Amino acid sequence: MISPSPDRGERRQDSFVFEVTQRCNHDCLHCYNAWKNPVDYPIGELPTDETLAMTGKLLDETGASLVSLSGGEPMLRRDIHQIIEFLVDRGVAVNLITNGSLLDEQAIPRLAPDKISVFELPLLSAERDIHDRLSGRARAFDDVTLAVANLKAAAQRVVCVFVATRQNLPTWRDTAEMAIALGADGIMFNRFNPGGAGARNIAALQAAPGELAGALAEANEIAEQYEFPISCSIAMPPCLFRTERYPQLSFGFCAAGTERAYYTLDPLGNIRPCNHSTTILGNIRTGSFWEMVDSPLMHQFMAARPAFCDGCRLADECLGGCKAAAEVCCGDLAACDPFLAAFKHQAVKLT
Amino acid sequence: MPQRVMGAWLVVVGLVGLAAVGVLALCGRDVRAAARRGPRWKRRLLAAGLSVLAAFGWTGRSGEAREPTAVATVSESKTGSADASEIVLAVFRMRAQLAELEKLTAARDVNGPAVTSTADAIESLVAVLRAPGNVGKLTPKGQAEAARLLALARKRLPAARALVPVGTTDLVKSPQWQVVADAWRFAGPLAVNGKSTSAQRKEADAKLKAAAKAVSALQLAGLLTSAEAGLLTVDAARIRTEIYRNPPTDFRGTCYDMAYIPPAQASLGRLQKQVAYLKTIVGSDKLAPAALDKVIGSIERDVAILADPKQTKRLPAAQKAGAEALRKQVSLLAAQIKRRVLSARLGQTAGWATVTDAMAFGAKIGQRNTTAQRKQFTGKLTAAVAALAALAKADALTEGESTLMSGELQRIRTAVTRYPPTDIRVTCYKMAYNPPAKRSFERLQKRLPLLKKLAESGRLNTAVLAKVLPTVRADIETLSREKELAQLRKDRALAEAVRKQAAPVLAAIEKQLASAGAGK
Numbered sequence: 006m007i008s009p010s011p012d013r014g015e016r017r018q019d020s021f022v023f024e025v026t027q028r029c030n031h032d033c034l035h036c037y038n039a040w041k042n043p044v045d046y047p048i049g050e051l052p053t054d055e056t057l058a059m060t061g062k063l064l065d066e067t068g069a070s071l072v073s074l075s076g077g078e079p080m081l082r083r084d085i086h087q088i089i090e091f092l093v094d095r096g097v098a099v100n101l102i103t104n105g106s107l108l109d110e111q112a113i114p115r116l117a118p119d120k121i122s123v124f125e126l127p128l129l130s131a132e133r134d135i136h137d138r139l140s141g142r143a144r145a146f147d148d149v150t151l152a153v154a155n156l157k158a159a160a161q162r163v164v165c166v167f168v169a170t171r172q173n174l175p176t177w178r179d180t181a182e183m184a185i186a187l188g189a190d191g192i193m194f195n196r197f198n199p200g201g202a203g204a205r206n207i208a209a210l211q212a213a214p215g216e217l218a219g220a221l222a223e224a225n226e227i228a229e230q231y232e233f234p235i236s237c238s239i240a241m242p243p244c245l246f247r248t249e250r251y252p253q254l255s256f257g258f259c260a261a262g263t264e265r266a267y268y269t270l271d272p273l274g275n276i277r278p279c280n281h282s283t284t285i286l287g288n289i290r291t292g293s294f295w296e297m298v299d300s301p302l303m304h305q306f307m308a309a310r311p312a313f314c315d316g317c318r319l320a321d322e323c324l325g326g327c328k329a330a331a332e333v334c335c336g337d338l339a340a341c342d343p344f345l346a347a348f349k350h351q352a353v354k355l356t
Numbered sequence: 357m358p359q360r361v362m363g364a365w366l367v368v369v370g371l372v373g374l375a376a377v378g379v380l381a382l383c384g385r386d387v388r389a390a391a392r393r394g395p396r397w398k399r400r401l402l403a404a405g406l407s408v409l410a411a412f413g414w415t416g417r418s419g420e421a422r423e424p425t426a427v428a429t430v431s432e433s434k435t436g437s438a439d440a441s442e443i444v445l446a447v448f449r450m451r452a453q454l455a456e457l458e459k460l461t462a463a464r465d466v467n468g469p470a471v472t473s474t475a476d477a478i479e480s481l482v483a484v485l486r487a488p489g490n491v492g493k494l495t496p497k498g499q500a501e502a503a504r505l506l507a508l509a510r511k512r513l514p515a516a517r518a519l520v521p522v523g524t525t526d527l528v529k530s531p532q533w534q535v536v537a538d539a540w541r542f543a544g545p546l547a548v549n550g551k552s553t554s555a556q557r558k559e560a561d562a563k564l565k566a567a568a569k570a571v572s573a574l575q576l577a578g579l580l581t582s583a584e585a586g587l588l589t590v591d592a593a594r595i596r597t598e599i600y601r602n603p604p605t606d607f608r609g610t611c612y613d614m615a616y617i618p619p620a621q622a623s624l625g626r627l628q629k630q631v632a633y634l635k636t637i638v639g640s641d642k643l644a645p646a647a648l649d650k651v652i653g654s655i656e657r658d659v660a661i662l663a664d665p666k667q668t669k670r671l672p673a674a675q676k677a678g679a680e681a682l683r684k685q686v687s688l689l690a691a692q693i694k695r696r697v698l699s700a701r702l703g704q705t706a707g708w709a710t711v712t713d714a715m716a717f718g719a720k721i722g723q724r725n726t727t728a729q730r731k732q733f734t735g736k737l738t739a740a741v742a743a744l745a746a747l748a749k750a751d752a753l754t755e756g757e758s759t760l761m762s763g764e765l766q767r768i769r770t771a772v773t774r775y776p777p778t779d780i781r782v783t784c785y786k787m788a789y790n791p792p793a794k795r796s797f798e799r800l801q802k803r804l805p806l807l808k809k810l811a812e813s814g815r816l817n818t819a820v821l822a823k824v825l826p827t828v829r830a831d832i833e834t835l836s837r838e839k840e841l842a843q844l845r846k847d848r849a850l851a852e853a854v855r856k857q858a859a860p861v862l863a864a865i866e867k868q869l870a871s872a873g874a875g876k
Contacts, residue, residue, distance in 0.1 A: 132815070133815070147819075147820065150817065151817065152815055154824045157824070158823060158824075158826060179815075182806045182809075183810060183816070184804070186806035186807045186809075186824070187804060187824060188799065231802050247758075247763065249745070249758070249759065249761075249766070252737060252741040253480070253769070255773070256766060322767070354756060
C-alpha cells in the first residue's frame with residue numbers, strides 16, 4: 006500500500022511522533038502527556054481507516070523515514086499491528102515507545118522480525134518497589150524486565166529509558182547495570198521534565214542539579230566501562246551542567262522547529278511542535294503540514310526564549326531548556342524551563 | 357780596578373741570584389711573584405738571577421704576554437696556568453670588541469647584523485669574566501681592568517642592541533624586545549625584593565634606559581602601539597622607584613634621601629596615567645601580548661592596593677572616591693585585556709591544538725563517515741574535552757568559553773554520528789556487522805558478572821532471569837563452534853577464555869534458579 010508522494014519541493018521532515026492513543030494502563034508520576042495538563046485537550050481516537058489515511062497524508066507531506074509510536078500505551082490499541090504494518094509497507098522505520106506490559110510472548114512474534122527498529126521501554130529503577138511506585142502500577146517492574154528479556158530473546162533492539170527523579174537516582178547505577186545484564190542496546194538518561202501529571206509531582210520528583218551531575222558522572226563511567234551507549238534526550242541546561250565533563254554521553258538540546266524536530270501527531274490528527282507541548286498547530290486531516298510549520302504559532306514557539314537567557318552565548322542552541330515545560334507549567338512559552346527556574350540561583354550564565 | 361771589583365761583584369750576585377732562582381723554581385715557587393715581595397735584598401737577588409736568565413734569552417713568560425700595553429696590565433697574572441691565560445685573553449678580546457662596538461654604533465647607518473654579532477661576542481666574554489673565581493686569577497691591575505670593561509659592557513650592550521634596526525614584524529623576535537625583556541628580567545625582581553646593591557642599581561638604570569630607547573624604536577616600527585609603549589614607560593618608572601625606595605644594601609650611611617610615598621598614593625598616580633592607555637588598548641584590534649604581560653601584573657597589584665582599606669586610609673579624603681572609581685574602571689579594563697592576552701596565547705598551547713584537531717577532524721569526516729573514522733573521532737574528542745578542562749583550569753579559557761567550545765564539540769559530534777556509518781548497511785548502526793562470535797563474547801564479558809550479581813541479589817523475577825539465560829547459553833554455544841571462532845582471528849584466544857569463564861557462572865546461576873524455583 007504505497008502512496009505516491011506529492012511534490013514537497015526541497016522540504017522534508019525526517020521523523021515524527023505518533024501518539025496512537027491517549028489511553029494507558031500505567032499512571033506514571035512523571036507522565037508528561039499533553040492531555041494530562043489542566044488544559045482543554047481534545048480526547049479520542051479515530052477508526053483504523055481514518056488513522057491510516059491521516060498517517061499516510063502526513064508521510065506524503067513530510068517524506069518522513071522514521072515514526073515513533075507512542076501514547077498513552079500504544080499496545081492498548083487493537084489495530085496497533087495494522088498501523089505498524091502500514092508504516093512498514095511505506096518503507097518507514099518504526100520505533101515503539103511502550104511500557105512493555107503488553108509485550109508478551111504472543112505480541113512479540115507479531116512485531117518481530119524487523120518491523121520495529123527500536124523498542125523503547127522504561128526501566129525506572131533496579132528496585133521493584135521504586136519502579137512500580139513511579140509507574141503507578143504493581144507488577145510494572147516484572148512486566149518490563151520480562152518484556153526486555155523476551156525482546157532480546159527474539160533478537161530485537163531495545164533501549165531502556167531511565168527518568169531521573171529524586172526517588173530513583175540512588176539506584177541509577179544498579180539500574181543501568183541491570184539494563185546491560187538484560188541485554189539492552191542502550192539507555193536514555195532523561196531528567197524528569199515537569200509537565201502533565203509530572204507537573205503535579207514536582208516536589209516529590211525534581212532532583213537538584215548536584216544530584217543529577219553525580220548521576221551523569223556515574224553514567225559516563227558506565228558508558229566507558231561497558232562501552233554502552235547512554236544518551237540524555239531531555240535538554241540539560243549548560244548553565245547548570247558542564248556537559249563536556251561527560252564525553253561518553255550524548256546530549257541534545259530542544260530540536261523544535263529544526264529538521265531534527267519531532268513534531269507530534271495525536272490520535273485525532275492534531276499536530277504539535279513536540280510531544281511535551283500542548284500547542285496545537287493544526288490538524289493534518291484538514292490542513293497542510295508545511296502551513297502549520299510556517300504558521301505564526303510555530304514561529305512564536307520557536308522564537309520564545311526566557312529573558313534569563315538574554316546575553317547567553319548558547320541561547321540559540323539551548324533555547325532556554327524545554328519551552329514546552331515552561332508552557333505547561335507556567336502558561337508561557339517564554340517563561341523559564343521550570344527546572345532552570347527552580348535552580349536559577351545555581352546557574353552560571355555563559356556571557 | 358774598582359770597575360773590575362764591581363764587575364766581579366755583579367757576577368757573584370748574579371750567580372747567587374741565579375742559584376736562588378733555581379732553588380725556588382725547584383721548590384715549585386712562583387719566582388716572579390717572589391721577586392716582587394719581601395725584603396729589598398731578596399727582591400734584588402732574585403731580580404739579578406732573573407736578569408742573568410734574561411741575558412740568555414729566557415723570559416719566563418708565555419707568548420701572549422708579549423702583547424703591548426695590555427701586557428703591562430695583565431701579563432703579571434698570578435699563575436701561568438692555561439686557565440689564567442684564557443681569562444687574560446678574554447680581557448684583551450673584550451677590550452677590542454667594545455672598541456669595535458663603539459665604532460659600529462657611532463656610524464650614521466647602523467649595521468644591524470655587525471652590531472648584533474659583536475654584542476653577542478661581548479656577552480659571551482662577559483659570561484667568562486663573571487664566572488666565579490675567574491677574575492680572581494688576575495693581578496690586582498688585571499682585576500681592575502676587567503671590572504672596568506664589565507661596567508662598560510653593561511652600559512654599552514643594551515644601548516647598542518636598542519640601535520639595531522627592528523627588521524622583523526614579530527615583536528618577540530626583535531633585538532629591541534630582547535633589550536626590554538632583559539631589563540624587566542633584571543630589574544623586576546630587584547623592585548619586588550626591595551634590596552639591591554649600588555652596582556645592581558647602576559646596571560638596572562642602564563638596562564631600563566636602553567629599554568626606553570628600544571620601546572621607542574619598537575613603537576616607531578609599529579610593533580608596539582603608543583598605548584602599549586606608554587604602559588611600559590609607566591611600569592619602567594615604577595620599577596625604578598621601587599628599586600630605589602630603600603638604601604642600597606652596601607650603603608653605610610644612616611640617612612637616605614628617597615622621599616616616602618604611601619603605596620596607595622603611588623598606585624593611584626600610576627593608574628591615573630595608565631587608564632587612558634588601557635582604554636585605548638581595549639578599543640583597539642591590535643594587541644602585543646608580550647608587552648602587556650610585562651605590565652598587567654603590576655597593574656593588578658596597584659588595583660589590589662587601592663582595594664585595601666588599610667592602604668587607602670592614607671589617601672586624602674578628596675581622593676578616596678576618585679580612587680575607588682578608578683580602581684573599578686581599571687580592574688575591568690585590565691581583566692578584559694588579560695583575557696585577550698590569554699586568548700592570543702591560547703593558539704600556541706598544545707591543549708588548543710588538541711581541541712582544534714578534534715574539530716577539524718570532525719568537520720573533515722562530516723556526516724558521512726566510516727566506523728573507523730568515528731572511532732578515531734571519539735578518541736580525539738575525549739582528548740579535546742580533557743584539554744578544554746585543563747585550559748579552563750589554567751585560566752586560559754573562562755568556564756563559559758570552555759563550555760562554548762565543548763558545545764561546539766558536541767555539535768560536531770552530533771553531526772558526525774547523525775547517520776549510520778557508511779560501511780554499515782543496516783538501519784540501526786549499533787548493529788554493525790561483527791562476526792557473531794565477537795558479538796557473543798563481548799556480550800558475555802559485559803553481562804555475566806552483572807547477571808550473577810542480579811541472581812544473587814534476588815532483584816529480578818526468576819522468570820525474567822530464566823528468560824535471559826538462554827541468550828547467555830546461546831552466546832556460549834556460539835563460542836564453542838569452530839566455524840564462528842575461526843572468524844575471530846586475533847580475538848579468538850580472548851573469546852575462548854571468556855567462554856571458559858562463562859560456563860561455570862551460567863551453571864551457578866541455573867542452579868540458583870532451580871533451587872529458587874523458576875517462574876516464581
